[in-house]
Amino acid sequence: MKRLLAVAAALLSTAVLAAPPAxxxxxxxxxxxxxxxxxxxxxxxxxxxxxxxxxxxxxxxxxxxxxxxxxxxxxxxxxxxxxxxxxxxxxxxxxxxxxxxxxxxENTFHGYYVSEGSPLKTARDLIGKKVAVNTLGAHHELMLREYLSRGGLTAAEIKQVTLVVVPPSNGEQALRQGQVDATTLGGVLRDKALERGGIRPLFTDHDLFGxxxxxxxxxxxxxxxxxxxxxxxxxxxxxxxxxxxxxxxxxxxxxxxxxxxxxxxxxxxxxxxxxxxxxxxxxxxxxxxxxxxxxxxxxxxxxxxxxxxxxxxxxLYTNQFNPYLGQQPGSKVAAR
Known part of the structure; x- marks a missing residue:
């Protein structure tokens, strides 16, 4: 009995030591x-x-x-x-x-959309136009600027593309009412807009970076x-x-x-x-x-x-708290 109690005590002690800190x-x-x-x-x-x-x-x-x-x-x-x-x-x-x-x-991405009959087809076509984004200095703006840069626009020409801050839920409406020439749409808002028809993609962030x-x-x-x-x-x-x-x-x-x-x-x-x-x-x-x-x-x-x-x-970052560190294949961000 004493031996069993000793073994049980040892196991309990090990479990306590192995428990993560609170x-x-x-x-x-x-x-x-x-x-x-x-x-x-x-x-x-x-x-x-x-x-x-x-x-x-x-x-x-x-x-x-x-x-x-x-x-x-x-x-x-x-x-x-x-x-x-x-x-x-x-x-x-x-x-x-x-x-x-x-x-x-391929399933989750943001697209930059124009009306079905819009003459906008290339990056250069956006010069002098208005594009709706949810906020400045974030995902939508930098993806747009990357697209414009890859399209051969100079810094001065890129500045001629006007960014209009519009809440994500209002982007489709702003496009359909002609308040902007193009709008960003992602996820559920994109899919709902496409179901209604009358719009087409100009480019997507998946097109740019995979x-x-x-x-x-x-x-x-x-x-x-x-x-x-x-x-x-x-x-x-x-x-x-x-x-x-x-x-x-x-x-x-x-x-x-x-x-x-x-x-x-x-x-x-x-x-x-x-x-x-x-x-x-x-x-x-x-x-x-x-x-x-x-x-x-x-x-x-x-x-x-x-x-x-x-x-x-x-x-800028640390992975020290992530239990999956070392188990993942790595990002597929395209090299510039």
């Missing part, structure tokens, strides 16, 4: 997206985030606004297009990317220093949720999203969920690749915002 914070404040389910929200619903819980403080319509709110300390994590992340860090913002959360593939992770979640550097175990729980749970969504039949993922939206009771329209097709995330579990950030550092250098060598991609 998270320093058990509540994470964040902004959501109306009618959508984020991967941290999915992670919480799947039980991956426990004992940490999410606290919704409102919705955002812009990645740059979301990560700026992390800087001010009003939320604990936020996500944005990698170009916006690089630009904010270049401005000395104390944040760091910790996991990729959205991207581009498959790549486009945006990352960031945490404040102070948060990372003071709450490393909470950061580990957050990244691990989000990574697992991304892989769950990747491995699960899309119909089942959509059903889960609809259930989450119904349960949170935010008086929102969940009809767009039926158009969800894929995560778009290139790296397994959202592991970040250098090229996914270096691409946009190069843009900032090209625009004169940064000096060559002033900022390196490795300074």
């Amino acid at each position: 998270p320093e914070k058990t509540e994470l404040r964040y902004q959501g997206w109306a009618g959508q389910v984020t991967y941290p929200e999915l992670a919480e619903d799947l039980g991956y985030l426990a004992p940490v819980k999410l606290k919704w403080v409102g919705n955002t319509i812009s990645g740059p606004q979301d990560i700026q709110t992390v800087v001010t300390g009003d939320i604990d994590f936020g996500g944005a297009f990698n170009g916006a992340v690089a630009k904010l860090i270049a401005a000395k913002a104390p944040i760091k990317s910790v996991i990729g959360y959205y991207g581009v593939d 498959n790549f992770t486009a945006g990352t979640y960031v945490l404040h550097t102070r948060f990372l220093k003071e709450n490393p175990e909470t950061a580990r729980v957050f990244v691990t749970a989000t990574a697992r949720a991304i892989e769950w969504a990747r491995a699960t039949p899309p119909a089942e993922v959509r059903a889960r999203f609809e259930k989450i939206i119904a349960q949170r009771k935010r008086n929102e329209d969940a009809s767009t969920v039926k158009y969800w097709k894929s995560t778009g995330v290139a790296g397994q579990g959202g592991v970040i690749a250098d090229a996914e950030l270096q691409q946009w550092i190069d843009w900032l250098v090209k625009d004169g915002v940064l000096k060559a060598g002033q900022l390196r991609a490795a300074e």
Whole structure:
């Protein structure tokens, strides 16, 4: 009996030693997206985030606004297009990317659309025209500028293309009413617009770069220093949720999203969920690749915002909390 008790005590001691440290914070404040389910929200619903819980403080319509709110300390994590992340860090913002959360593939992408009868067919045709984007300095603008640059436009000519900030949900309407000559549409908003007909693509971000992770979640550097175990729980749970969504039949993922939206009771329209097709995330579990950030550092250098060598991609992110590090095939961001 004494021997059995000794063995049991040893096993219990080993289990206690093997248990991961408790998270320093058990509540994470964040902004959501109306009618959508984020991967941290999915992670919480799947039980991956426990004992940490999410606290919704409102919705955002812009990645740059979301990560700026992390800087001010009003939320604990936020996500944005990698170009916006690089630009904010270049401005000395104390944040760091910790996991990729959205991207581009053959099923999930943003297109730049014109009316069916529009004479616009090439990059040069956009000179003097108006293009709707959701915000300045983010995904939509930089993809458009890349398209214009590849189309042979000079910096002076690119400046003649007017960007009009329009909420994503109003982009289709702005195009159909002639308020803009082209508009950006992605995901469910794109698919709904195409179902109605009368528009056609000018180009897509998938045409430009193929498959790549486009945006990352960031945490404040102070948060990372003071709450490393909470950061580990957050990244691990989000990574697992991304892989769950990747491995699960899309119909089942959509059903889960609809259930989450119904349960949170935010008086929102969940009809767009039926158009969800894929995560778009290139790296397994959202592991970040250098090229996914270096691409946009190069843009900032090209625009004169940064000096060559002033900022390196490795300074903008960390994969240290991601359990999938070393297991993923790498990003497919096209080399420039």
